[in-house]
Amino acid sequence: MEPQLSWYLALSAVLFTIGVTGVIIKRNIIAMFMCIELMLNAVNLTFVAFASFFQDVTGQLFVFIVMTVAAAEAAVGLGIIIAIFRNRESLDVDDASILKL
Amino acid sequence: MLALLFILFAAMAVGSALAMVAQRNPLYSAISLIGVFISLACLYVMLAAPFIAAVQVIVYAGAIMVLVVFVIMLLNVEQEERRRKRLKFLVPTAVVLAAILIAEVAFILATVQDFRGSPTEGDIAVGVTHSIGPALFTQYLLPFEITSILLLMAIVGAMTLARRGGLLPPNARVIPGAQQLPLSLVDPRAEPDDLRPVETNTTEEAARLLEK
Numbered sequence: 001m002e003p004q005l006s007w008y009l010a011l012s013a014v015l016f017t018i019g020v021t022g023v024i025i026k027r028n029i030i031a032m033f034m035c036i037e038l039m040l041n042a043v044n045l046t047f048v049a050f051a052s053f054f055q056d057v058t059g060q061l062f063v064f065i066v067m068t069v070a071a072a073e074a075a076v077g078l079g080i081i082i083a084i085f086r087n088r089e090s091l092d093v094d095d096a097s098i099l100k101l
Numbered sequence: 102m103l104a105l106l107f108i109l110f111a112a113m114a115v116g117s118a119l120a121m122v123a124q125r126n127p128l129y130s131a132i133s134l135i136g137v138f139i140s141l142a143c144l145y146v147m148l149a150a151p152f153i154a155a156v157q158v159i160v161y162a163g164a165i166m167v168l169v170v171f172v173i174m175l176l177n178v179e180q181e182e183r184r185r186k187r188l189k190f191l192v193p194t195a196v197v198l199a200a201i202l203i204a205e206v207a208f209i210l211a212t213v214q215d216f217r218g219s220p221t222e223g224d225i226a227v228g229v230t231h232s233i234g235p236a237l238f239t240q241y242l243l244p245f246e247i248t249s250i251l252l253l254m255a256i257v258g259a260m261t262l263a264r265r266g267g268l269l270p271p272n273a274r275v276i277p278g279a280q281q282l283p284l285s286l287v288d289p290r291a292e293p294d295d296l297r298p299v300e301t302n303t304t305e306e307a308a309r310l311l312e313k
Contacts, residue, residue: 003107003147006213010206011111015118015137017202022122024195030127030173034134037165038118041141052148055227057236060153061244064237067160068248072255074165078172079262085176
């Protein structure tokens, strides 16, 4: 039996769910960041699955662009995390509740 | 056969993702996340998208996770301490949201008509660079250029954010090799705890001072 499109969609939904749960539960800012990466990957899986099953290259290009955005997000996000850690000496999101550094 | 492979990689992905959320140490979370990325790359290969699989391994498992691990080690992150009393409602909220989303998954699996077709039959050449490249540089040139501008902005932003600012006044002159040494280090007659600064303008001058 071949894997069906709905299997990939279901796996993607499960991974996205785990990512959302992690963002809600976690309080370490780096762990939340990684959960966001997991959610981006779940969406990427949907794109690639649709692109393959519909024989269309557009979905894979979207994945390409999502990956670039993820890389930019990683660079800027980790810069922000380092700046917060310098000022707060903590990575707890509860300690970073004021916009002013 | 393919179904067995799908189940294997899906189980790896879900297991690694659960381990990532369950871990308290961010470094272990990062390693588990790399496991998720690798199993997703395997799934991309099964979906006849070898280029995306390679990019997934190189960009995600390679570049981004190295950056994350680097920051974790740079900041010397402690283990997440036990939850404080407040915000305790978040765990039930997360469980309810997860239950809703899992119900949606069950809905997909139960009712959505399966698309007739399979990635391994028909035109295989969809996922290779030969078909991605022309589309990226003709039809989707504008998103590509916007992406490059986004990357430039990210580089500048990351440098601005991560720079150690505020140590020098804005109009300070920076002389290469200039440094400040405590007086007790360069002058043996000074008191051992005399930390008044002695300024030098070059590295050689500092070395001469230290030799005295």
